[in-house]
Amino acid sequence: QARLVESGGGWVQPGGSLGLSCAASGRSFESFAMGWYRQAPGKDREFVAAVDWTGTHTEYSDFVKGRFTVLRDKTKNTVYLVASNLVPEDTAVYLCAADETFGSSWYNLWTIAYWGQGTQVNVSA
Numbered sequence: 001q002a003r004l005v006e007s008g009g010g011w012v013q014p015g016g017s018l019g020l021s022c023a024a025s026g027r028s029f030e031s032f033a034m035g036w037y038r039q040a041p042g043k044d045r046e047f048v049a050a051v052d053w054t055g056t057h058t059e060y061s062d063f064v065k066g067r068f069t070v071l072r073d074k075t076k077n078t079v080y081l082v083a084s085n086l087v088p089e090d091t092a093v094y095l096c097a098a099d100e101t102f103g104s105s106w107y108n109l110w111t112i113a114y115w116g117q118g119t120q121v122n123v124s125a
Helices: none
Strands: 003-007 010-012 018-025 033-039 046-051 058-060 068-073 078-083 092-099 119-123
Touching (some): 003 092, 033 068, 033 078, 046 078
Antiparallel strands (some): 018 078, 033 092, 068 078
């Protein structure tokens, strides 16, 4: 059974940095784009970042561009999210995702084939 398992969440002060990991298992994700969404309390789930199956092309939402970096290690079936210059508005559950498509389709979360359970990130003083 295909699984995406996130790790690395926690508490960080504003202006700080945090790294998230997502380990994929149960099937081959080599031809899948992988990435991240987030969901804050009382808000809709929103796209954060994604990387294509080659690991070469990336897509970011406007509110994380220049602050977050998404990358993958295909040898480890793992995708990472490095978040820096964090602000309280970044507080959310961060969910790993995988899908055979890549690009603008990721802004429609209903197209995503696989989801992780999420990891909590809290940004506060």
